[in-house]
Amino acid sequence: MTVLVLGGAGYIGSHAVEMLHAVGYDVAVVDNLVTGHKEALPEVIRFYEGDVRDREFMREVFKKEKHIEGVMHFCAYSLVSESMEKPMKYFDNNVGGCISILEIMQEFNVKHIVFSSTAATFGIPESSPISEKTPQKPINPYGESKLMMEKMMDWQSKATDMTYVALRYFNVAGASDDGHIGEAHNPETHLIPIILQVALGKRDNVTIYGDDYKTPDGTCIRDYIDMEDLIDAHIKALEYLKAGGKSDQFNLGSAHGYSNLEVLNAARKVTGKEIPSKIGPRRPGDPDELVADASKAGHVLKWKAEHGLEHIIEKAWNWHLNHPNGF
Ligand code: UFG
Numbered sequence: 001m002t003v004l005v006l007g008g009a010g011y012i013g014s015h016a017v018e019m020l021h022a023v024g025y026d027v028a029v030v031d032n033l034v035t036g037h038k039e040a041l042p043e044v045i046r047f048y049e050g051d052v053r054d055r056e057f058m059r060e061v062f063k064k065e066k067h068i069e070g071v072m073h074f075c076a077y078s079l080v081s082e083s084m085e086k087p088m089k090y091f092d093n094n095v096g097g098c099i100s101i102l103e104i105m106q107e108f109n110v111k112h113i114v115f116s117s118t119a120a121t122f123g124i125p126e127s128s129p130i131s132e133k134t135p136q137k138p139i140n141p142y143g144e145s146k147l148m149m150e151k152m153m154d155w156q157s158k159a160t161d162m163t164y165v166a167l168r169y170f171n172v173a174g175a176s177d178d179g180h181i182g183e184a185h186n187p188e189t190h191l192i193p194i195i196l197q198v199a200l201g202k203r204d205n206v207t208i209y210g211d212d213y214k215t216p217d218g219t220c221i222r223d224y225i226d227m228e229d230l231i232d233a234h235i236k237a238l239e240y241l242k243a244g245g246k247s248d249q250f251n252l253g254s255a256h257g258y259s260n261l262e263v264l265n266a267a268r269k270v271t272g273k274e275i276p277s278k279i280g281p282r283r284p285g286d287p288d289e290l291v292a293d294a295s296k297a298g299h300v301l302k303w304k305a306e307h308g309l310e311h312i313i314e315k316a317w318n319w320h321l322n323h324p325n326g327f
Pocket of ligand 1: 062079080118119120142168171172189190191192194206207208209210220221222261283286290
């Protein structure tokens with residue numbers, strides 16, 4: 001039986017492909033390579049290059065892959081600031097892609113889907129940590145598009161016998177254990193890879209966006225989740241659905257928040273580099289603190305984050321050292 005990984009050449013998707021393959025699943029991948037890298041895929045994996053919104057292409061994939069038991073859906077645009085400038089790009093790709101996938105799954109009677117949602121669906125939460133009961137009020141088109149995808153899955157699961165799990169990631173970071181795949185965005189906007197590019201000498205310094213937030217050191221607090229832990233949750237979610245589990249949503253994080261300065265200091269410790277930094281203005285749309293209450297995933301999926309911030313940075317550093325220019 002096959003797991004079809006949509007967006008399998010991207011940062012998170014490629015780690016899912018690798019771990020699924022390593023634990024013995026038969027894996028096939030769809031990716032349009034707009035932000036993904038074919039080099040991130042093991043050669044043994046069946047790969048289909050195309051866009052999930054292209055229904056004819058997707059029908060061909062589902063015809064060729066006769067034994068799809070579940071879909072993991074990672075393909076989406078995910079830059080918050082870009083989504084503010086080009087909202088239709090995000091709704092077209094993220095929501096449009098999701099409609100196509102759900103239609104084709106129904107046409108080919110594929111029953112289970114695990115998909116990437118995000119803490120961005122919560123917007124600026126009234127309280128922390130954030131549980132599944134926290135109201136979802138996105139403040140940017142990216143988060144809105146993911147919330148729409150959650151709702152579409154939910155309605156489809158009510159109308160058909162399809163079941164889904166939405167995994168709302170907090171801040172994903174890290175890389176594969178041996179450092180041969182990792183984070184390679186262009187442009188890079190995320191804190192940990194930017195800090196590590198400074199450590200490598202590829203940037204002069206990192207600007208910390210704002211030190212006047214309502215947090216102990218004034219910089220934003222985020223909850224970092226290790227890539228391996230994240231993919232482990234996807235595999236557990238797929239197994240849960242295959243075992244008859246009902247459709248559900250889970251917040252995924254470590255339940256531990258780190259301020260941006262704490263992340264910077266942890267990276268200085270791991271790399272042994274000075275990593276020059278400066279304080280800049282706030283970045284629009286950044287909430288003070290985003291920390292997950294992941295206890296529901298613990299109870300239902302028997303999942304918990306095993307790895308802490310230093311481990312995450314060590315893995316990411318290993319990848320950056322081996323691939324200073326990305327793939
Ligand atoms: N930051 C800096 N300097 C930088 C880059 C980031 O200070 O050069 C700060 C940000 O302002 C923020 C923190 O580091 O306070 C983390 O920022 P990231 O861009 O690494 O991550 P975000 O928390 O903005 O975004 C992540 C995911 C998004 C998702 C969001 C959910 O990458 O896809 O969490 O809130 F939408």
